[in-house]
Amino acid sequence: MKAYRLIVTGLVQGVGFRPFIHRLAVKNNVNGFVRNIGGSEVEIWIEGFVDNIERFVESIKNDKPIVAYIDEVIIEEKEPQGYTSFQILPSSSDRITRSNIPPDFAICRDCLNEILDPSNRRYRYPFNSCAYCGPRFSYIYKVPYDRENTAMSKYRLCKECLIEYNNLENIRRYHAEGISCPNDGPRLYLINAKTWESIETKDPVTETAKLIDEGYIVAIKGIGGFHIACLASCDETVLKLRYRKRRLTKPFAVMGLNTSVLEKLVYIDESDRFLLESPQSPILLLPKKPDTPVSKYVSPGLSHEGVFIAYTPLHYLLLMETRDKFLVMTSGNIHGEPMCIDEDCVRNRLKNIVDYVLTHDRVIVNRVDDSVLRKTLGNYVFLRRSRGYAPQWIRLKKDLSGVFIGFGSDLNNVFSIGFENKIVMSQYIGDLDSFEAQRDLLKYLDFLVHNYHIDPSKAIVVVDKHPQYVSRSIGYEYASRYNTMVIDIQHHYAHAIGALYEAGLEGSYISLVIDGLGWGDDNTIWGGELLVINDLEPVYSRIGSINQLPLTSDRDTFYPMRLLVGLMTIMGYDWNDIERLLSRLGVYDKSLFEYTIVYKLVQSNKYTPASSTGRLIDLVSALLNVCSYRSYDGEPAIKLEALADRADRIVDIPGFRIVNRDGLNKLDYYSAIEWLIENRDLLSPEVLARSFLYNLGYWFGELLTNSIKGLRIENTVLISGGAAVNNYIGMGFKQRLDEDDLKLYIPLKIPLNDEGVCFGQVVAASLYRNKLY
Ligand SMILES: [Zn+2]
Numbered sequence: 001m002k003a004y005r006l007i008v009t010g011l012v013q014g015v016g017f018r019p020f021i022h023r024l025a026v027k028n029n030v031n032g033f034v035r036n037i038g039g040s041e042v043e044i045w046i047e048g049f050v051d052n053i054e055r056f057v058e059s060i061k062n063d064k065p066i067v068a069y070i071d072e073v074i075i076e077e078k079e080p081q082g083y084t085s086f087q088i089l090p091s092s093s094d095r096i097t098r099s100n101i102p103p104d105f106a107i108c109r110d111c112l113n114e115i116l117d118p119s120n121r122r123y124r125y126p127f128n129s130c131a132y133c134g135p136r137f138s139y140i141y142k143v144p145y146d147r148e149n150t151a152m153s154k155y156r157l158c159k160e161c162l163i164e165y166n167n168l169e170n171i172r173r174y175h176a177e178g179i180s181c182p183n184d185g186p187r188l189y190l191i192n193a194k195t196w197e198s199i200e201t202k203d204p205v206t207e208t209a210k211l212i213d214e215g216y217i218v219a220i221k222g223i224g225g226f227h228i229a230c231l232a233s234c235d236e237t238v239l240k241l242r243y244r245k246r247r248l249t250k251p252f253a254v255m256g257l258n259t260s261v262l263e264k265l266v267y268i269d270e271s272d273r274f275l276l277e278s279p280q281s282p283i284l285l286l287p288k289k290p291d292t293p294v295s296k297y298v299s300p301g302l303s304h305e306g307v308f309i310a311y312t313p314l315h316y317l318l319l320m321e322t323r324d325k326f327l328v329m330t331s332g333n334i335h336g337e338p339m340c341i342d343e344d345c346v347r348n349r350l351k352n353i354v355d356y357v358l359t360h361d362r363v364i365v366n367r368v369d370d371s372v373l374r375k376t377l378g379n380y381v382f383l384r385r386s387r388g389y390a391p392q393w394i395r396l397k398k399d400l401s402g403v404f405i406g407f408g409s410d411l412n413n414v415f416s417i418g419f420e421n422k423i424v425m426s427q428y429i430g431d432l433d434s435f436e437a438q439r440d441l442l443k444y445l446d447f448l449v450h451n452y453h454i455d456p457s458k459a460i461v462v463v464d465k466h467p468q469y470v471s472r473s474i475g476y477e478y479a480s481r482y483n484t485m486v487i488d489i490q491h492h493y494a495h496a497i498g499a500l501y502e503a504g505l506e507g508s509y510i511s512l513v514i515d516g517l518g519w520g521d522d523n524t525i526w527g528g529e530l531l532v533i534n535d536l537e538p539v540y541s542r543i544g545s546i547n548q549l550p551l552t553s554d555r556d557t558f559y560p561m562r563l564l565v566g567l568m569t570i571m572g573y574d575w576n577d578i579e580r581l582l583s584r585l586g587v588y589d590k591s592l593f594e595y596t597i598v599y600k601l602v603q604s605n606k607y608t609p610a611s612s613t614g615r616l617i618d619l620v621s622a623l624l625n626v627c628s629y630r631s632y633d634g635e636p637a638i639k640l641e642a643l644a645d646r647a648d649r650i651v652d653i654p655g656f657r658i659v660n661r662d663g664l665n666k667l668d669y670y671s672a673i674e675w676l677i678e679n680r681d682l683l684s685p686e687v688l689a690r691s692f693l694y695n696l697g698y699w700f701g702e703l704l705t706n707s708i709k710g711l712r713i714e715n716t717v718l719i720s721g722g723a724a725v726n727n728y729i730g731m732g733f734k735q736r737l738d739e740d741d742l743k744l745y746i747p748l749k750i751p752l753n754d755e756g757v758c759f760g761q762v763v764a765a766s767l768y769r770n771k772l773y
């Protein structure tokens with residue numbers, strides 16, 4: 001007879017793990033207990049014959065529940081206590097190590113079958129869930145993941161549910177904390193948004209589907225927040241939503257009943273289907289079919305549609321009853337603010353956007369936006385890492401030796417907490433220019449600090465170097481509240497070192513970071529940088545960069561034509577030439593005045609130089625008449641890529657060259673822009689778009705291969721930054737690397753855009769700290 005105590009960490013709470021252990025113990029004839037412990041890990045005590053114990057331990061890893069994953073099993077031999085049975089014990093608040101807070105899971109196949117089966121007692125039940133599916137992070141108040149620590153605590157299990165909960169043989173419901181049924185679970189309400197009066201109806205779901213089919217716009221409470229739903233096939237309805245939401249062209253996501261429905265809209269391959277149907281059920285950007293029934297106003301000017309499937313029973317039941325079986329399903333927010341998670345917010349913020357509200361009385365504790373992925377060079381990369389992924393940690397190969405809080409960047413803010421060999425990235429917070437997003441940053445920071453058992457006074461705060469970043473001042477305030485140290489990290493170094501640590505590489509590497517704007521060490525704006533970095537020391541050398549272009553005002557970000565005028569000015573064009581081009585681009589009288597000012601400012605050296613890849617792409621987008629006003633983040637670049645998607649070939653764009661200025665290799669693209677200006681009418685905009693992006697990528701490769709001569713670095717090249725998601729830049733870059741037998745690494749776990757900055761901040765700060773002590 002032997003006894004062992006096992007501590008299992010990973011994603012082991014809220015995933016049906018304890019019931020699985022219980023059944024395994026019975027099967028292998030071992031006694032003892034299993035319980036959740038406070039760090040969200042699971043403790044197992046087993047006693048029995050050695051053979052049985054060995055088989056038991058083996059099966060833990062091999063047969064674990066689908067949505068669970070195991071980081072580590074710590075095994076200690078103990079004195080047998082004479083247990084005569086195996087039991088699930090109440091949770092303990094003891095904490096041995098930290099473990100993951102479970103993310104939210106999409107409805108599983110079995111739960112779906114139940115709600116579609118007229119003989120099942122959960123037939124058409126909109127809140128069905130089991131040990132393997134349903135909300136988790138979005139409704140948890142604190143760890144451990146027990147019912148009383150979630151928004152389900154107020155729903156007392158009925159007799160039948162209790163029987164299921166206590167029945168060892170009931171694989172999906174035995175000790176499943178979030179279960180409920182039509183007798184005891186949350187209730188749905190349909191509300192008229194104008195009067196805020198409840199609508200009397202037996203079946204709010206059917207009624208809502210009817211209203212949507214009639215062209216009404218409805219707010220729907222989901223797992224992590226409210227969506228706004230309406231017909232996606234009707235131009236008039238979509239335009240009404242655009243008008244009410246004051247959202248000109250930013251694409252709306254489309255939710256389909258399942259992947260078979262989505263196949264009528266977009267091209268889906270096997271791996272896409274797998275991802276769409278995964279427990280994470282993210283939004284995936286997929287190429288539109290030419291005969292798609294979706295209104296062109298859903299994602300105007302784009303070649304891809306953002307699609308996802310009904311991931312909750314409520315969504316499924318609703319979509320099933322609509323005419324189309326697919327709907328616009330966009331965040332329930334007003335421009336620039338986080339999406340609503342409660343009825344008060346809907347009433348205050350969305351009353352002029354929606355006609356009706358389909359809501360329920362289960363509380364959303366933590367806002368969790370839908371995750372978004374796309375394909376770049378055949379890899380799925382994150383555009384937003386939130387529902388289904390956050391707040392699961394990302395493991396590093398090395399210990400951080402300390403606790404760190406990275407406050408991230410201002411656009412697409414995500415913060416992170418680093419401890420041991422793990423970094424927890426928060427859910428998507430949003431753009432910090434809204435007060436609500438700033439509030440959410442601190443709210444969810446408190447939540448994760450508390451639940452991952454972090455002592456903020458022992459944490460090092462990490463912020464971006466940009467002197468005007470709101471995230472930076474929030475970080476400083478936080479640090480002074482807890483009397484702790486602040487380290488600031490250069491933006492592109494954070495991108496680069498994050499990619500290195502995600503890849504788990506050791507040694508010195510070259511990294512290309514291409515994005516919009518980040519504060520450089522020389523107090524100019526950077527955004528197209530070659531950095532040599534290594535995994536041991538917080539040092540980087542900038543050995544290459546892209547030519548600078550002049551920024552004259554914040555308006556440059558919104559009006560890419562200003563960037564074009566500014567660049568032409570430093571390239572030596574005189575006003576007459578510029579005016580001639582502008583009139584060919586359809587810019588006349590009134591707005592010309594604005595451009596004369598840009599011209600004069602640049603001529604008198606009143607501008608900030610920026611080696612920004614993002615702004616270069618923006619101005620090319622203006623030059624090819626794709627986008628002259630940016631109404632959402634990345635619009636000029638996204639539209640340029642969509643145009644490029646329609647091209648049938650790539651031509652050489654002459655004029656790129658590598659020059660050495662001030663000891664720095666520079667990718668000089670001025671003559672390439674000049675060539676584009678002169679040859680605009682000779683080739684189709686599609687071919688020019690694809691060719692420019694491809695050539696730009698290729699010449700980034702040229703810059704890189706030229707700059708690393710004589711350096712002792714490994715032969716893998718890292719790429720990151722928001723512009724790195726561009727497929728054609730990636731293709732050109734990879735082509736040039738292939739010619740020199742260099743490998744390319746694209747981060748797949750952390751977003752390439754500024755959401756990923758918080759990850760690199762923590763890594764970089766830990767390297768600084770190691771150097772200090
Ligand atoms: Zn389920």
Ligand SMILES: [Zn+2]
Nearest residue numbers: 158161181184
């Ligand atoms: Zn029940």
